[in-house]
Amino acid sequence: MIQLREIHKVFPDGTYALKGVSLELKPGEVVALLGENGAGKTTLMKILAGVYEPTRGEIIIEGKRVRFKGASDAFKAGIAMVHQHLSLVEELTALENLALLKGPLLKGVDKEMRARLEDLARSLGFEVDWNRPVGEMPLGMRQRVEIIKALYLGARVLILDEPTSLLSPPEVKGLIDTVRRLKSEGRTVVFITHKIPEALSVADRIVVLRRGEKVGEFGPNVSPDMLVEAMVGKAKAWSLERRGGPGEEVLAVKDLWAYERGRPVLQGVSLAVRRREIHAIAGVEGNGQEALVDVLVSLRRPARGEVKISGKLAYIPDDRHTRAMVLDLPLVHNAILGVHRRFSKAGALDWGRAREFAQKLIEEFSVVAPGPDALARSLSGGNQQKLVVARELSKGADVVIAHQPTRGLDVATTEYVHKLLLDVRNEGAGVLLVSSDLDEVLKLADTISVMYRGRIVITRPAGSISVEEIGKAMAGL
Numbered sequence: 001m002i003q004l005r006e007i008h009k010v011f012p013d014g015t016y017a018l019k020g021v022s023l024e025l026k027p028g029e030v031v032a033l034l035g036e037n038g039a040g041k042t043t044l045m046k047i048l049a050g051v052y053e054p055t056r057g058e059i060i061i062e063g064k065r066v067r068f069k070g071a072s073d074a075f076k077a078g079i080a081m082v083h084q085h086l087s088l089v090e091e092l093t094a095l096e097n098l099a100l101l102k103g104p105l106l107k108g109v110d111k112e113m114r115a116r117l118e119d120l121a122r123s124l125g126f127e128v129d130w131n132r133p134v135g136e137m138p139l140g141m142r143q144r145v146e147i148i149k150a151l152y153l154g155a156r157v158l159i160l161d162e163p164t165s166l167l168s169p170p171e172v173k174g175l176i177d178t179v180r181r182l183k184s185e186g187r188t189v190v191f192i193t194h195k196i197p198e199a200l201s202v203a204d205r206i207v208v209l210r211r212g213e214k215v216g217e218f219g220p221n222v223s224p225d226m227l228v229e230a231m232v233g234k235a236k237a238w239s240l241e242r243r244g245g246p247g248e249e250v251l252a253v254k255d256l257w258a259y260e261r262g263r264p265v266l267q268g269v270s271l272a273v274r275r276r277e278i279h280a281i282a283g284v285e286g287n288g289q290e291a292l293v294d295v296l297v298s299l300r301r302p303a304r305g306e307v308k309i310s311g312k313l314a315y316i317p318d319d320r321h322t323r324a325m326v327l328d329l330p331l332v333h334n335a336i337l338g339v340h341r342r343f344s345k346a347g348a349l350d351w352g353r354a355r356e357f358a359q360k361l362i363e364e365f366s367v368v369a370p371g372p373d374a375l376a377r378s379l380s381g382g383n384q385q386k387l388v389v390a391r392e393l394s395k396g397a398d399v400v401i402a403h404q405p406t407r408g409l410d411v412a413t414t415e416y417v418h419k420l421l422l423d424v425r426n427e428g429a430g431v432l433l434v435s436s437d438l439d440e441v442l443k444l445a446d447t448i449s450v451m452y453r454g455r456i457v458i459t460r461p462a463g464s465i466s467v468e469e470i471g472k473a474m475a476g477l
């Protein structure tokens, strides 16, 4: 039905993102798109969705060559994309966001549209608070709004760019059910992911990109090892060594309480992190982790309680776009955000040294980027994250707060960030790892706590708690 033929994409800064990729999509098919950070997955799909024009190559739909001048042309051809970073207006309600598709909001939202949207939501089994500002919605719900938007516009081909990286495990299950339902209706779904088990559970076909080229196409029975090898070549195995045991306390939290619109989001949280300790807070997202981190980094004042941090703090936030980078500034600016004082000379910034520093981070942490002058926006999602991790871990901090530090990272880069976190721990920092990824928690933690409904319900040394116990605590049992 749809063919991408020999697609090339060269960006204005010279980045050769796609080197002759061909791909076919059939009705009623789920295709998973895998590949390392920067492999070209998002770029390829943005070309199909009309966001970018290919430098060379063609798109053929039902035998006819098409040229998309923008996303709205692709919409008309039945192709819609739900982006890696969602693109709704946060101040508006879900309903207003969708009404915007019809033009300015002057006349409010018409009843007929609302009825159709509610029908659509019901048929998918989605719950959506239509009148709630999008900015206040949990990420899973925002994503559901985007999917409804795409289907409302009549999408026959739905592209989901890393749709599960923002979701909790039950939400992931819900999304996978939705994908199956869309498939049974004869729609095509392209599912970009870094998680091999997800790809295997949902896809009819798995396509692997590497450095802008298609390096493999597999059926659903391919082995995970083969996929990893196609993605990264021979994976480099880092030694994940733990050296030395916990020392003095560097972070102490006592009896924290916080409220949101009258409801408690933190209910008496106490915890401690010592040098040479990774203390992991496990739990399904939305159980108070966000409020806890906000208090620790002084973005929120607690109603009650105490936080004591000894020494320098590094912070790897879960949302790099709003908290860690300025997308429209070059990497050199982004590399020194928050550490800029190190680069001052007679009251002005020493840009020469700042550029050297940015270049060093790019090299040491293998950030795929043309150089310090590239705009942060032009980096692939995973490479943006690498730069943030690089900057924060280069601070020589005593306390590191890492909130979902490997979200959106490919298999190899995830391993690398894990090694870096262990390195700073071994060198004497205390790390508070807040993660809903249980594998990550089990691999890295010296101490594990579980958060549920604003409380820490269990804290134990990692060796003395089973996966079952953690799972139960996460579910509030």
Ligand SMILES: Nc1ncnc2c1ncn2[C@@H]1O[C@H](COP(=O)(O)OP(=O)(O)OP(=O)(O)O)[C@@H](O)[C@H]1O
Binding pocket: 011, 012, 013, 015, 016, 017, 035, 036, 037, 038, 039, 040, 041, 042, 043, 044, 084, 368, 369, 377, 378, 379, 380, 381, 382, 383, 408
């Ligand atoms: N607007 C742009 N300008 C310049 N280079 C770009 C732009 N968008 C993407 N790139 C580059 O193109 C390459 C492919 O990026 P793309 O975002 O498609 O990767 P990806 O496979 O989606 O990675 P990730 O898993 O990290 O999201 C990267 O080297 C990236 O830096």
Ligand SMILES: [Mg+2]
Binding pocket: 041, 042, 043, 084, 161, 380, 381
């Ligand atoms: Mg991407």
